[in-house]
Amino acid sequence: METAVMRRFYLFLSVVICNGFHLHGPSDPLIFQLGGSVMLPCFVEPPPPMEELEVEWKRTDSETLVHLWQDRESRPESQNQRYHERAHFFTEEIAHGNFSLFLTNVTREDAGVYKCAVYTKLDSDETLIEIKETERLIVSGGHVISAYAGEDVTLNCFVDSNIPPENIEEVTWKKMDEDILVLLYQESEVLTDSSHERYRDRVEFFSAEERNKGNFSLRMKSVRTEDKGLYICLAFSGALSDNTTVEVLQLGFSSIHIGIFVLCILGFVIGSLILGYLSFTSFKNNDDSRRALAIQCAHVLSPNITMFIVFILWGVTEGFVTEAATCSALNFVRILFLLWIALHLKTFQDYPHQLINRLAISLQFAVITLVAYLREYTSNHYTITICKMSFHTCIK
Template sequence: MAQPGPEPIFPPPFFDALINYCVVSGFTVRGPSAPLSAPLGSSVVLPCYVDEALPVEDLEVEWRRADSETLVHLYQDGESQAEVQQQDYHDRAHFFTEEIQHGNFSLRLDNLTAQDEGEYRCTVHSQQDSGEAVAQIKVSNERLLVSGSNHPASAYVGEDVTLNCSVDSHITPKHIIEASWRKTDKDVNILVLLYQNNKTLPESSNEQFRGRVEFFTAEISKGNFSLRLKSVRTEDKGVYMCQVFAGDLSANATVELERLGKEQKQ
């Protein structure tokens, strides 16, 4: 079954143009430059990051609803404090814990409801410094459907494997702003491969995958964004998310790569 999960190696390529930020006492907190639109029931990542990593000692990060000051999620004393979340966000709002040490304080919000629409404020406190950024969610009744696979993918070490991802047939390639694959398991969010502005950007790949991943280029015009992963390694095992942005809509599907074993003997 698909498992929710976005989001980003920081700063990822498609965040390069983000300009919503506030500078206070020495560091810059950045967020999205435009509202984030997503359909009901989907997941969305609210970007919040700094240009340079901050010491985790005395670091505190909180996400709140800007309209009501409702606490969405808190990072304090070196860990997420899920027990202090407002009840509506239990098991739905998550940090990318392993990325916090790199200055990434983005929040993933799962299973969007109509009540989630509104502004969210990310506030970062580090010793004597602080800063904040604001992200806005727009929940859409329109749906962009992205399909993966109903079954986990498997391969032997050294083999190639295909991770399936396809987009609704009524969404034409010219409307697809971006498609990306990310490895998203165990609090990790690694960019595997990015398609943006009608081009595949292999240089965007995390070094673990660079030179080993590709789209089926001839199939993109048919809405097929499946990923070929070459020469599978043991560390490739995990959950992968295919996320697609088309106009104001975004959607994702996940595929698990499991049962990795030693290369078969002939």
């Protein structure tokens, strides 16, 4: 009988005093750090009666039960295992209308929207609280690479961030010791034209799918001896930035290098020593025969053609395109110059004699001038282009 009277009294008290309730929570998302703790506020004024009070915390995306208060006590056996011993109530505050949830050891998977729902015999209400991880931008992957010339290598760079990939403003690869721009990713586009001529068409990122996962590793094809050095991968997003470095060292010689060395030896031994000796013997004996002329021509042609090929191969292997082109061209036109000063120039008659006389000097100067000015123009044009394309990186 007394119990029935008390229930009626609580019912009357609930109608008179409570007259419904409204839950309060933060309007803005709450920020957390990985491994830290976060308080999810949820409270009501005035406090509802404890009689048949039930408080339920759930995730809205999966309806996962985070915490339950029922029959005047917590029900840890009902909550999802992921939140076991991590989601807590302030038990002594329940009677004061404070149903806040304290979440510890926060993980990346905890980010999302939570619902605090309160039920009484007469009324119910709920509020939503969003928690999200503080913005981060962490670049990792630093390592050391040892490779042989001619091999393909990968320079690792991983961007760990909760920022959407399209909001990562820029990722830049640079060769630090020479301050050269290797490859630029800007506003969701890979700007291959921004690469220094030494790396153009030799470097690339992985697929767009990999970049969306934060993989901004650089794939470098046919690595050269000049590629040895320290590289830096820099990422920017608003006020956030980070970087990592990769060192390329111990570049060995490839089969092309060995071939170049062998050609140089053959050019020296055959072209300079053997043919040089035979040419000198012919001169000493005042030999004006066709055989002597053939030896003289071979003495001029052999080492220069050999070096012409060597410089072409060196340019392909090492990437010194301008230098290789210049030296190759000079070795080729040098043939005319040597014939011009040759002991047997008088043996050339009519048109060949005139051609050698007129072109030997002028052709060499023309080649030097053309290559020198072309290189200067290319360098200036590249500098202007890079400065226009990147506001974070301007190669001087």
